Amino acid sequence: MTSELRQRIYQQLASVELIDPHTHINPLDAGSHTLVDILGYHYYTELAHSAGMPREQIEDPAISAKEKVGRLIEGIGPIDNTIQYSWLIDICQRFFGFEGDRLDASNWEALFDSSEAQMADAGWSDEVLRRSNVKSVFLTNDFDDPLAGFDTAKYVPCLRTDDLVFHLGKPEVRQRLEAATKVSVGSWTELREAIGVLFEHFTTNNARACAISIPPSFAPEPVSDGRVETALDAVLKDGVNSDESHLRALSHRIFWTLAEMCDQYELPFDLMIGVNRGVYPTGVFQGQDLYDSRVSLIQYQQLLNAFPRVTFPISVLASVTNQELASYAWIFPNVVTNGHWWYSNTPSIIERDAAHRLEAVPRTKQIGYYSDAYKLEFVAPKFDMYRKILAKVLEQYYVIDRSWSEERAVEFGTQVLRGNVETTFKIS
Amino acid sequence: MTSELRQRIYQQLASVELIDPHTHINPLDAGSHTLVDILGYHYYTELAHSAGMPREQIEDPAISAKEKVGRLIEGIGPIDNTIQYSWLIDICQRFFGFEGDRLDASNWEALFDSSEAQMADAGWSDEVLRRSNVKSVFLTNDFDDPLAGFDTAKYVPCLRTDDLVFHLGKPEVRQRLEAATKVSVGSWTELREAIGVLFEHFTTNNARACAISIPPSFAPEPVSDGRVETALDAVLKDGVNSDESHLRALSHRIFWTLAEMCDQYELPFDLMIGVNRGVYPTGVFQGQDLYDSRVSLIQYQQLLNAFPRVTFPISVLASVTNQELASYAWIFPNVVTNGHWWYSNTPSIIERDAAHRLEAVPRTKQIGYYSDAYKLEFVAPKFDMYRKILAKVLEQYYVIDRSWSEERAVEFGTQVLRGNVETTFKIS
Amino acid sequence: MTSELRQRIYQQLASVELIDPHTHINPLDAGSHTLVDILGYHYYTELAHSAGMPREQIEDPAISAKEKVGRLIEGIGPIDNTIQYSWLIDICQRFFGFEGDRLDASNWEALFDSSEAQMADAGWSDEVLRRSNVKSVFLTNDFDDPLAGFDTAKYVPCLRTDDLVFHLGKPEVRQRLEAATKVSVGSWTELREAIGVLFEHFTTNNARACAISIPPSFAPEPVSDGRVETALDAVLKDGVNSDESHLRALSHRIFWTLAEMCDQYELPFDLMIGVNRGVYPTGVFQGQDLYDSRVSLIQYQQLLNAFPRVTFPISVLASVTNQELASYAWIFPNVVTNGHWWYSNTPSIIERDAAHRLEAVPRTKQIGYYSDAYKLEFVAPKFDMYRKILAKVLEQYYVIDRSWSEERAVEFGTQVLRGNVETTFKIS
């Protein structure tokens, strides 16, 4: 039903091989095994839960994969309007030959069985990548990930640092750090050394980014050596019960140190700004986080000025922050707009956020999209949603409103979709 | 001039009989008597005032209905672009056979006279409901409303609680409470008992919701028995001049108690979040309130977690809060999106707010619209504005962008427009 | 590629002669001399810098105009997607006969030479006005501008007051004030007298507005005579190092005094709300400012109530504030919406901001656009961008969605584009 112009732009964008610059794929187990790996994605469990399905029923540890899928199908009717549901149907059609537009009691079981047989193939993950037109995906690795046993050109490591910045008060995090680095962390000097070991390990293994997700209240600033020593002493002694001021000082200094390491090791530092964790603590797994949209990039003013050589691909959780993101990317050479994150990853929001970035940010400084997928099968439907919106925006705001040629629009879309991933993360 | 597809979707939505889940209709005097009841609506007086008409001229108590309409017609030219003006013309055309598209010196007087004759008919209110395709409307009842003398199936009671939560410092409010409940309010135990009597009274009389409008700074939290006793003592003694901390503690505890009663009596609790009262104190009647858009639903985190069995249909005054509303409804089972309120009740805002809700919130958890009308004649034009926008969004984001069938789009729209009102408020 | 309807609306809007109600034109040197005056505009230097061009290269004082243009052309490729780039191409096509859609190494030099010859004509500025269909432009004059040597009907003075409100702590500002007014500023009485002299000077010279740009944290309130005397004493003694509370008290009182003078001299007071200066201090000239979008018009509640006879044309920097702006203009008689400022001056933002104003604010209280230009050549492409968007919004939201006639839509657009500039600023 879309115009022929939009369809042509879309088709040309769809032919571009993708590099997905942010996922949570497990490279040792990248594809799904049964439909439960698809339907168990938090988008379906949390939406079904929100629509009335009890958590106990969803998260019952005693049931089989098949039974769990059966239960979720029962609870999923009320969410068939959502864009997330459309990803599910896309996957079933694209990979498993499903022909309907809704999964229900009448058809899910046959699909479960036939798809399970397909996924059992040893080459399934590669088959998914091939059919999705995807060359490689970025990972989200814990800092103590050995990064072993997979092809880091296809599954590109990325150092995730939330634990270091926000959870070093927990003894188990410090123990993991010491185990991973062989550095005993008793002083700031040692802690800094340990962080350096992590960067050495990651960059040696083809890591292409450092990344972190950040609550709306965070406003990083430099912390002196003396202050961080005091803070670290307190945290080593009292852990998560340390005074808030000590925990904050330590967080800020570790964060600052990560930026220094990114500078030294020439890694982009992905900032994902705005999430409040555990707002709904009795929600389903991964369905408990929300946000306060009252956040500003002015909180990052000092950081952006202090590290002119570090590239900061920035994602924002709330669409209201998108204009600031575009404006900061328009002024600061080291700010790059990055994808459409989580609660902003729905069509009407992407449409307006993308439209503004495209018109206001240098074309070289926009990473159009990442899938944030946990299983490979989700890369294709999510990127396809984005490509359709990108085609719509290019059609309406460029070819129609600004009289661009179709070729010029496609060239621009291609750069945002693929080219800038290569240049920003130095993928050859 | 709209597409045939959009017109077909619209026509099917227009055939759905409506239940209006929030109005300020007086059930004993529901329809209008002369055009002054239409033109006296605050939207016209405040916009005419904003465009230059002095308040004294508008609110002169010495003039007749007809003279007041004549004066307003003189001042209303500069607002003929607004969507509110379009409701006025819709009413004049729909109910009174008006054929123009602007009211002016040349035509208002004839219309005043002919419409007055029509409205004098004893069955006028029912006629308006019939022509508007409306089955029933929810009311906004003061807590001491006797709820007598009308059909509560057609005019559904709703307990409005602003006075209890925000104005109990005023002696007249406490006197009204004591008079309505026959409970002498000298202690927290008694105050709580009095509130219980109100819920008993309202639910016995078919009330279907408890409701409140809330300033942006409000952040409810539980208050202990000891603390509320101290606060109430202070407020009984010093009234509205009590220390701010006492007034706040009492507000919070009464609010919390309302939520407990909603749980006990199985009433949804409508929260209308974001209004600052009296920002422009010399404005016309009901044209003095504005807002601060810096508000977050994170302020309601504790409440939403504490009352999992209470349904909270939430309205937000500023469009910037709409994404949070959709996200909270996507995660919290007890949050339902509710209508498009006041300063967000204009087409371009509704279009983007509705588009995001439709794509991100379970289809069962969205109440599309309420009219907020003071007179029955406004239900039809306001809902019609919404239906047209809903048809536009369903056409563009679903049938065109996502290849939905027209039937599926209409079914979805119908649920949002009508079905969810029935299920949320338990209308049989 | 736009519809015929939209083109017809646009053509009719394009035939309206313009008055530009806010620019930074130098009336003694209004047009450009070479392409460097065009390409040196901060939009191009800051975007090229953001895309990777070093500031030193851009701002090298040792190079010629032509060499600078050559350098900028080298760095400008990555911004050819931006709307700002489209203004550049529009200028080159409109005024200099350029026929391409991109400036590059192959064509800039010929254009530089041929355009320089054109601009050398003594009547160039008038020629630009004529070809741009512009009758007059408002200026932004320093408070000590002699306002001499130009036709104030064509170049309309406007008193810019940022220095008075925010920089009176600097000795050079006080010296400029004393030199301009012949009043020695040693007390509040004298300072107030000096401000009065400025208003006398400006209104005598056909000034049509007082204007100021304001940071997001500003929340003006009245300050007593005693308090401002203390504050001024401190500031006269310690300058910019005075205690923050003294600087703020003085700012607030001067600001309040400007409003009083606007009342007395019947000047509109343009408020441009939301800019943080120097966020990126190592950015290029005029490319260092950004913002915090967390600002509310509730901060201006006292002011708007205190000065009912002063018209406040208000611009907001962040689009999120646009709904508040429209709501405040809908309620307060003295608030007028004014243009689309700076970071909100891009098509997708203007489209949604304008759509909401048009539907919610009295038609007499909306100033559609101003160019903010530093050189006359920019007035035409910026207004043309706006006219195209205005035509799009009128087509879609009025003629299509609301069944307005084309004539009515054009009439409304014309008032917003031109008529309201005349009435608001009393241009005969």
Ligand SMILES: [Zn+2]
């Ligand atoms: Zn992620």
Ligand SMILES: [Zn+2]
């Ligand atoms: Zn209401």
Ligand SMILES: [Zn+2]
């Ligand atoms: Zn300006």
